[in-house]
Amino acid sequence: MVAIYRSEVVQAREGLGGAARPWERTGSIDVEQLVTWALADQMVERFETAGLYAIEAEAAGYASSGMGGCGVGKMMQIGHLGCRVDTGGVRIFDAVHPVAYAVASALQHIDGADRVRYHGRAGTRPTEWVEPQHKARASVWVKPWVEAQVEYEGPGRKGGYCPVIILWDEGRRTRGQKLYREWWTALTDLAWVLSTQALGFMVTPPSAPPEPWIAAHKGQGGQAHPRHGSSQPLQT
Numbered sequence: 195m196v197a198i199y200r201s202e203v204v205q206a207r208e209g210l211g212g213a214a215r216p217w218e219r220t221g222s223i224d225v226e227q228l229v230t231w232a233l234a235d236q237m238v239e240r241f242e243t244a245g246l247y248a249i250e251a252e253a254a255g256y257a258s259s260g261m262g263g264c265g266v267g268k269m270m271q272i273g274h275l276g277c278r279v280d281t282g283g284v285r286i287f288d289a290v291h292p293v294a295y296a297v298a299s300a301l302q303h304i305d306g307a308d309r310v311r312y313h314g315r316a317g318t319r320p321t322e323w324v325e326p327q328h329k330a331r332a333s334v335w336v337k338p339w340v341e342a343q344v345e346y347e348g349p350g351r352k353g354g355y356c357p358v359i360i361l362w363d364e365g366r367r368t369r370g371q372k373l374y375r376e377w378w379t380a381l382t383d384l385a386w387v388l389s390t391q392a393l394g395f396m397v398t399p400p401s402a403p404p405e406p407w408i409a410a411h412k413g414q415g416g417q418a419h420p421r422h423g424s425s426q427p428l429q430t
Contacts, residue, residue, distance in 0.1 A: 215291070222396035225385035229297060229314035236294035239311075293393055300387045306380030313377065320377050322370030323407055329362040371407060378404050 216231055217223035223231075232238050301307040313319060332342030334357075347353030381400040388397040403409060 217395040222398050224398050224401050225381050226400045226402060229310060230317045232294035232297040233314040234317055236290050238290050238294040238298045300384055304380050304384050306376040309377045310380045319402060320374040323374050326362055330358045330360050333357040333359055
């Protein structure tokens with residue numbers, strides 16, 4: 195029996211069928227949605243780093259995959275698996291849309307681009323600012339979130355206390371809000387840079403609220419994610 199191993203890139207690209215251009219219906223697109231499309235759907239970074247040595251990928255701001263362009267990594271892979279990785283017999287969509295390349299290129303000149311890339315790949319937003327349900331937890335549980343282990347200061351079970359681990363404080367809240375602002379500001383800067391290029395459609399600033407904790411505090415809730423909500427055009 196012959197085992198056939200197919201590469202990660204092939205499996206990831208296969209089945210996408212070529213991602214649709216999400217701006218075609220309205221002639222505009224929210225910058226957050228555009229980043230997710232370029233990094234998650236088009237996977238532009240995988241093709242941007244193809245053939246680069248690890249040190250070259252890191253210098254360009256990409257996460258190194260550990261597979262260089264010298265061929266040594268492939269030889270090590272063959273030695274580890276005992277066979278070559280077969281990428282034949284399947285259709286590989288290796289044609290990345292030029293707009294995805296434009297997004298990747300523009301990100302290289304944006305402060306805070308690392309956070310934009312991180313959340314763009316996952317299709318998420320920063321949530322470090324969100325207050326957890328529990329602000330502290332017991333160091334040792336007898337029953338999780340029900341009964342904690344009690345320690346005593348002296349013999350005879352005197353001075354009983356429960357050591358806790360702090361999960362939330364004002365310092366964490368401030369840091370989470372700072373990280374969110376950096377992400378939102380980077381998206382706004384990216385929208386401006388892309389809006390100056392002839393892409394054939396309008397790139398709008400993020401519909402994500404600049405300070406969602408204000409709406410959350412008032413109990414009004416945040417705005418819809420750009421995959422489902424509308425966006426406002428960039429004001430110049």
